[in-house]
Every structure is written in structure tokens, then in C-alpha cells.
Amino acid sequence: MTTEIIRVVERRRKYHWPEAQLNFWLIVMCxxxxxxxxxxxxxxxxxAVMRQGVPWIFPYMIAVGCLTLIFLFIILVLIxxxxxxxxxxxxxxxxxxxxxxxxxxxxxxxxxxxxxSVNSYCTAYRPSSGPxxxxxxxxxxxxxxxxWRAAFAMLIVGTVFLLWMMVMAWQVNRDDFE
Numbered sequence: 001m002t003t004e005i006i007r008v009v010e011r012r013r014k015y016h017w018p019e020a021q022l023n024f025w026l027i028v029m030c031x032x033x034x035x036x037x038x039x040x041x042x043x044x045x046x047x048a049v050m051r052q053g054v055p056w057i058f059p060y061m062i063a064v065g066c067l068t069l070i071f072l073f074i075i076l077v078l079i080x081x082x083x084x085x086x087x088x089x090x091x092x093x094x095x096x097x098x099x100x101x102x103x104x105x106x107x108x109x110x111x112x113x114x115x116x117s118v119n120s121y122c123t124a125y126r127p128s129s130g131p132x133x134x135x136x137x138x139x140x141x142x143x144x145x146x147x148w149r150a151a152f153a154m155l156i157v158g159t160v161f162l163l164w165m166m167v168m169a170w171q172v173n174r175d176d177f178e
Contacts, residue, residue: 015086015172022079025165030072032158036065036103039151046144057106061151064099068158071096086173090166097162104155111148118148 040061047054071092078084111118122145127138 015084016175017079017084017172018168021168025161025168026072026075028161029068029158029165032154032161033065033068033072035154036061036151036158037069039147040065042147043144055110057103057110061103061107064096064103067099068096086169089169090173093162093165093169097159097166100155100159100162104152104159107148107152107155111152118145121145122148 040058044054044058044062047058074092075084075089078088109117122141125138125141127135129135
């Protein structure tokens with residue numbers, strides 16, 4: 001009776017991610033995703049208080065911001081287990097890139113569109129001097145306008161950073177980083 005010993009050797013490919021770039025990307029994307037959730041959540045609250053309808057972009061950007069934060073959490077879990085694969089990052093970044101680009105385009109139309117844009121209301125009203133209800137209304141208007149601008153700026157940053165992550169993950173897959 002002969003027994004054969006079969007030896008199975010499992011080899012895993014190690015991917016070398018640039019730590020500083022990955023950490024910087026994670027921090028910026030966390031800020032961008034949280035900004036979208038916070039700003040558009042505030043806008044939904046204002047719409048509810050004013051008893052107005054909610055434009056589709058508000059819940060859409062809240063959902064996109066939440067999906068971004070979930071994706072970042074998954075990346076952090078995979079990093080802690082040393083199992084972050086470039087394919088997962090490319091796929092997730094591409095999906096989020098399309099969602100963020102859609103939000104960027106719609107926010108640009110709402111903010112700087114041809115007629116009745118948010119920016120036209122931001123620059124049209126001037127307050128009277130001294131403490132009054134009109135000064136308070138102007139301050140509230142400027143706060144909302146600055147929230148729109150912050151959301152738009154973070155949409156640009158998030159969209160560019162997602163594109164950057166797709167390139168970086170592709171380079172990691174090809175072992176272009178040392």
C-alpha cells in the first residue's frame with residue numbers, strides 16, 4: 001500500500017499600495033462624502049420646514065455620500081486585513097465616479113444654470129444696514145449659498161479623486177509603485 005502525499009502550495013500576490021497617497025485619498029474622500037451628506041441633508045431639512053417639494057438631487061446626493069462612506073469603510077476593513085485588491089478599488093471607484101459626476105453636473109446646473117439659478121438669488125439681494133429681519137434673511141441666504149458652493153467644490157474634488165484612485169489602483173495592479 002503506497003500513500004501519496006500531495007502538497008498544495010497557495011501563493012497570494014501581494015499588492016504594494018503607496019501608503020501616504022492612499023491615506024490622503026481616504027481622508028479627502030471621507031470629508032467629501034460627509035460634506036455631501038451634511039449639506040444636502042440640511043437642504044432637505046430646510047425644504048421640509050418651508051413645506052416645499054424636495055428636488056431629486058438632495059436625496060440622490062445623500063445616498064451617494066452614504067455609499068461613498070460605506071465604500072471607504074470597506075476599504076479600511078480590507079486594508080486592516082491586508083486584502084485590498086486593486087480590482088475591487090477600480091470597480092468601486094468607477095461606480096462612484098459615475099454617481100459623483102452625475103451629481104456634479106446637476107449641481108452645476110442648479111447653481112449656475114441659465115434661469116432662476118441659486119447663484120442668481122445669491123447675488124440679487126442686498127441687506128439693509130443694522131440689525132433687522134432683512135439682515136437676518138440676508139445672512140440665512142448667504143449661508144445657504146455658501147453651502148451650495150461648498151457642496152459643488154467638494155463634488156469637483158471627489159470626482160477628480162475618484163478618477164485618481166482608478167489610476168492609482170491600476171498602477172498598483174501593474175506594480176508601478178515600489
